[in-house]
Structure formats: structure tokens, C-alpha cells
Amino acid sequence: MYSLYYSPGAASLVVHWLLIEFDVPHELRLVDTQARQHKSDDYLALNPNGLVPTLVADGKPLYEAAALVLHLADRHAESGLAPALDSPLRGPYLQWMLNLANTVQSPMRLWWYPGDIIDDSNADEIREGTRRRVEAAWDRLDAHRAANGPYLLGDRLSAADFYLAMLMRWTRNMPRPGHDWPHLAALAQALKARPSFKTLYEREGLTDWA
Known part of the structure; x- marks a missing residue:
């Protein structure tokens, strides 16, 4: 089960999109950036950059949207959305x-x-x-x-x-x-x-x- 800390339309959007595309179990945790929840102590403990998204996978928080896209696509290789390590692509x-x-x-x-x-x-x-x-x-x-x-x-x-x-x-x-x-x-x-x-x-x- 993944937990995605997200804000609508933010950089979390592509991570959320891939979780849906892969049809894998996940829960959404809304981060109210207008209320500056992304700068709260609790959120900074997960993501010290204080930015969205953060993805909790296997109990560990990960961040940086591009990195999360790469990680998810590799982890769910059956989707075909990431070329294999030995692929010329x-x-x-x-x-x-x-x-x-x-x-x-x-x-x-x-x-x-x-x-x-x-x-x-x-x-x-x-x-x-x-x-x-x-x-x-x-x-x-x-x-x-x-x-x-x-x-x-x-x-x-x-x-x-x-x-x-x-x-x-x-x-x-x-x-x-x-x-x-x-x-x-x-x-x-x-x-x-x-x-x-x-x-x-x-x-x-x-x-x-x-």
C-alpha cells in the first residue's frame, strides 16, 4: 500500500496519475498548501524540503516527483512504462x-x-x-x-x-x-x-x- 501526500494539480499529479494507471492500492493524504501544511513539523519530518509530493512506500517516505515517477515505473514493470535496464531505450x-x-x-x-x-x-x-x-x-x-x-x-x-x-x-x-x-x-x-x-x-x- 502506498500513501501519497498530494495537493491537487501540483507535482504530485503525475505520481497520483501513475498509481491509478498501474491500478495499485494507495491512499491519498491531502496537503493543504494554502494553510502551509507542507511546512508543518509533521510534514517536514517526512519531506525536509517542505514540498509536495511525498510518497510513503514500504513504510519509508520518498520525494522528488521525477524520482517517484522513475521508481514507480520500475517497480511496476508489468505496465511497460519503463524500458528495462538492458533495453536500448x-x-x-x-x-x-x-x-x-x-x-x-x-x-x-x-x-x-x-x-x-x-x-x-x-x-x-x-x-x-x-x-x-x-x-x-x-x-x-x-x-x-x-x-x-x-x-x-x-x-x-x-x-x-x-x-x-x-x-x-x-x-x-x-x-x-x-x-x-x-x-x-x-x-x-x-x-x-x-x-x-x-x-x-x-x-x-x-x-x-x-
């Missing part, structure tokens, strides 16, 4: 997971929270830099899918595609969202058509980007 799979974490998820946090690194008087400059960096990543990803699609690993769907879909959702209110690129839009539509996505949205009470 294993390297590209890990490459895309870390690329997404570093070139999209990391700067996206600064779009929402520019005050993490600079005073609010320069927030617009930070957001503009974030916009350029994220849009450059979408350019590269769209070109890759155009040449190698329909998925990041060509014909094979992987957990990296679920991660990419979540990150595209995060840009839905940016000047140019990820789904504005045609090949990324096709990927988003394919992932959102999965039954697990409908269940995910119902459980998290989400309606936008449906």
Missing part, C-alpha cells in the same frame, strides 16, 4: 526524464514563485526569462516528436510522456502554453484520452485543461 528514457525535470519543471517554479531567488520588484524579468527558457524547451520537444513520435521514445509510451503531459498542463496559463505546439498537442490529447486521466481529474477535483 533505457538511456533515452532517463535522458528525457531528467531533461524535463531540469529544463521545464525547474524553471516553471520560478514562473509561479520568482521571489524564491529575487525580490518581487524584478519578478517580471524572472518570468520573462522563464518564458523564453520553457518555450525553447517546447521547440526542441516538438521537433523531437515530429521526427521520432508519437511518443518521446518513438512508438513506445513511457512514464516520461505522463510527466511531460503534467508539465504542459502547468503552462496552460502562460503566454504560449505547451499544447500550442502541434506535436505536443497531439501527445497531450492522447494522454488525456486515457481512462486514468478522467479518474485523476475526478479525484483531484480538477476541471481546467480537461
